[in-house]
Amino acid sequence: MCRALDSLPVTCLERAKELKALFGSLLQKSDHSITSQSKKNEKQSRLNEDEPSKWRESFEKLLCSQNGLCLFRAFLVSEFSEENIAFYLACDDYKTTKPSKLATKAKKIYDEFIGCDAPREVNLDHLTKAITKENMDHPRQSCFELAQEKIYTLMEKDCYPRFLKSSIYLEASRKAKTS
Numbered sequence: 715m716c717r718a719l720d721s722l723p724v725t726c727l728e729r730a731k732e733l734k735a736l737f738g739s740l741l742q743k744s745d746h747s748i749t750s751q752s753k754k755n756e757k758q759s760r761l762n763e764d765e766p767s768k769w770r771e772s773f774e775k776l777l778c779s780q781n782g783l784c785l786f787r788a789f790l791v792s793e794f795s796e797e798n799i800a801f802y803l804a805c806d807d808y809k810t811t812k813p814s815k816l817a818t819k820a821k822k823i824y825d826e827f828i829g830c831d832a833p834r835e836v837n838l839d840h841l842t843k844a845i846t847k848e849n850m851d852h853p854r855q856s857c858f859e860l861a862q863e864k865i866y867t868l869m870e871k872d873c874y875p876r877f878l879k880s881s882i883y884l885e886a887s888r889k890a891k892t893s
Contacts, residue, residue, distance in 0.1 A: 766887035770878060773870040789882045790873060797834035798869050801827040805862035809855045820853035828861065836865055 761781055769776040776782040783799075790796040804823050811819050827836050828846055838846075842864050849857035877883055 761886060761890040763890050766883065766890050769883070773866075773874045776874065776877075785882055785886055786873075786877055789877045789880050792880075792882070793873070793876070795873065797827065797836055798865050798873065800834060801836045802862060802865050802869070805858045808858060811855065816853040816855065820850055820857055823858065824850055836861070837868065838864055 765779060765781060769779060769782045776786055787796060787799050790799050801823075804827070808816075808819055808823060824832075824846070826832055826834055828838065828843060829835075838861055842861050846858060846861045
């Protein structure tokens, strides 16, 4: 293993391997399923011909597609910036949290992605961090809205254009056209 990979936490490498395997199975066209359920799942996850071209239309369309989100996440893992999509999805999930669990879930998200020495810290400006920290005093379903918007914009303006030029996207697009 190369030195750069040696310095990464084992959990990061394991997650990258999981997503690589998931990405690989997404693109495969296997007709050798064991059960009818796995055939059903395979059909749901197989790319259709026009799916990758829809992702090119907008970042929102990419995120709304289960296959697109999976491929984008695999791309972000390869770029060592998976925390952005993880944070974005955690915020989406947080918005549907029962009021009685908001404080606990808010603290978990804040500690994981925003707080000082957060293990998966996202790139937010000082003002956004300060506003989000203030929102933590009285957690509501909107307390991460500003931070989520900033990360969305960052992914849309920076990561998404690179994704569309990446080998992951180009290979998926090519395979979808030939299937």
